[in-house]
Amino acid sequence: MSKPVVAIVGRPNVGKSTLFNKLIGERLSIVDDTPGVTRDRIYGECEWDGRKFSIVDTGGIEPASSDVILSQMRSQAQLAIDAADVIVLVTDIRTGVVATDSDIAAMLLKSGRQVILCVNKCDTVGSPPPEFYEFYNLGLGDPIPVSSVHGHGTGDLLDLIVKDLPPEEEDKKEGELIKVAIIGKPNVGKSSLVNKISGEERCIVSDIAGTTRDAIDTTIENQYGRFTFIDTAGLRRKSKVEDSIEKYSVIRAQMAIERADVCVIMIDASVGFTDQDSKVAGLAHEAGKGCVIVVNKWDIIEKDDRTMIEYRKRLEEDFSFMSYAPMIFISAKTGQRLDRLFDLIKHVANANSMRIATGMLNDVLAQAVARVQPPTDKGRRLKIYYMTQATVKPPTFVCFVNSAQLFHFSYQRYLENRIRETFGLEGTPIRFIIRERGDK
Ligand SMILES: Nc1nc2c(ncn2[C@@H]2O[C@H](COP(=O)(O)OP(=O)(O)OP(=O)(O)O)[C@@H](O)[C@H]2O)c(=O)[nH]1
Ligand SMILES: Nc1nc2c(ncn2[C@@H]2O[C@H](COP(=O)(O)OP(=O)(O)OP(=O)(O)O)[C@@H](O)[C@H]2O)c(=O)[nH]1
Structure with a gap:
């Protein structure tokens, strides 16, 4: 894979x-x-x-x-x-x-x-x-x-x-594995999470000295399946000066993202959202990966019954470009909600590789078009003739339309949301490829 x-x-x-x-x-x-x-x-x-x-x-x-x-x-x-x-x-x-x-x-x-x-x-x-x-x-x-x-x-x-x-x-055996990259600023708790997970679950491969790339990954198995955490060597080697060079930590994160199915975007609850968080999240989004936003160190936040709701609301604004990503509040230290995290990772990985039959897709399209009319410009109305899914990871849909220009972003967003709702496509970016055909 x-x-x-x-x-x-x-x-x-x-x-x-x-x-x-x-x-x-x-x-x-x-x-x-x-x-x-x-x-x-x-x-x-x-x-x-x-x-x-x-x-x-x-x-x-x-x-x-x-x-x-x-x-x-x-x-x-x-x-x-x-x-x-x-x-x-x-x-x-x-x-x-x-x-x-x-x-x-x-x-x-x-x-x-x-x-x-x-x-x-x-x-x-x-x-x-x-x-x-x-x-x-x-x-x-x-x-x-x-x-x-x-x-x-x-x-x-x-x-x-x-x-x-x-x-x-060698690629084949990775089939049923879900590959996860944990990305985020220094000190958010990435290695703590891997350590916690690999300490508690059955570790299949971890830290084996060798010459294959697997040596830098950690694979675990639990009731939710098999998961490989990518580039945990890079996380462990954090004290060394070499990884402190900003440029390399970005390349490193990017390489991990490319190899992953799902990216866990980690935020430090005690620090809150920063521009750097949106930058790494943007890399995961552009690479078309499944994404989960994880707010770590939730144990040190003083909370009442509104805290999480408010925190979530703020982050939803910060991450508005990936509103599809589920959010979870955890503690790598205490292990709070780690079960739920695996559940989410699995869910998001499934969405990222989902294949939707053309017939069903076009039913949704017909309903969506009936409910909200496509936009017009100078008397010409957008027609979407047909839709089909071209690829997975991420789900990519080819739309045949009469005019690409008329297919405004807002209407794409609307269609995207209809498809997401119908098929439960949570946590994955979706792409549209627009193909023009002349008016019939
Ligand atoms: N209270 C609390 N502290 C945490 C939690 N997770 C991590 N920490 C602490 O945060 C600090 C940084 O954690 P690391 O796991 O080293 O962070 P990291 O993201 O791997 O850092 P880099 O390798 O520098 O990128 C450590 O002192 C951890 O003990 C948590 O859930 N709660
Ligand atoms: N004559 C000649 N010049 C080359 C060749 N390949 C690259 N160059 C020139 O060498 C210079 C450096 O090329 P880059 O590709 O930017 O080098 P780089 O190794 O990526 O450099 P950094 O980004 O600084 O690491 C440019 O002026 C290129 O045009 C080649 O095969 N023949």
Whole structure:
């Protein structure tokens, strides 16, 4: 189910973003407009030789003094080691091998990951220049000459990437698992929640040293099913300086989100909502994941019978762009409502992967249109001919209409709500793809 992840690492300016863009081609995910959220283009989907995988560009290190670069590069590499199946180390033929390259190569080599060494900016076709051979000194095997700008060598690179991906069968066993990413600001209690859960439930895999990505996840089983909490290594390693670099914590969260079915968006009850909360929630929303808003540390709030209602109301305003997400008040410390949390996660995962038969969908459409007439403009009325579900995760509906322009956001919202109510689609974003056909 979850796609393998390929991470691109390397010094500033070696051409990582150029390579990334070349590899994903036009396949950049098209995201709808979410208020106030801009998504860095660090994640792309790629398909080569029948295999699908995600590529992450871990670039964007601020050029500063060289020792700062080295420490940032080390966190970048650590992120890749933790979370990627294949790592592409990009170097630059123009600068040759520099000390940082050797340092990072050694770190990657020690990790036991699949590492591919790419020598970029080999722009001339034919046999590579003599400088190319010094890259063998990095000890990562045969380097691949590439010109990201021209695209030379990228096919060979993709061949090697696909060869190094984990076998496809491994994906299958994840079928019945629900993958959960816990995301939120530092200190909201993410690791406390995982610790509490993994302490109380039967742990299937946890913290096993190894070279597969599973080692960073924690899988538990309980009466609600099997759940994998993603990237718990990143949560546990919190004291280390490396994860305190803001940029990496965002990339890390984003990688976890991409791999998840459901995102638990955690808010600290004693702090309340902040802009950063809306930012991470926005990432989960844009990625089309099931979402649950979890208000943690509820034990330390002084409450009366109105407190929760009022708190909920305020948060509903803050999270108005994901009004579909259920909200729950818990305590990772005392374990309050953790049962209910699993119940919700399961419910939301089901909604996120729900398939609705075309017939039923069009019945709902007909009723909705009869109840509230579609909008008109200059005497022309919106007609929605037909609707069908194209994909799940998230549920995505193709609507055939006479005019996309007439299909205003407010009417889309209305239809969305009708579909949600009818089919109990709680906790998942829904997407519409609009296809125009001329007036009949
Ligand atoms: N000649 C040549 N130039 C390249 C090639 N690939 C990238 N460049 C150039 O190298 C410069 C840096 O490229 P980027 O892709 O921004 O490098 P980066 O590694 O992502 O840099 P950071 O974002 O700082 O980490 C740009 O001016 C690119 O045009 C290549 O194959 N050949
Ligand atoms: N009272 C109370 N304290 C909590 C609760 N959950 C976590 N804490 C405390 O909050 C602090 C931060 O918890 P962590 O679990 O380390 O938070 P985190 O989100 O993993 O933090 P980072 O790893 O820095 O992102 C710790 O002191 C916890 O004991 C809770 O439900 N109630």
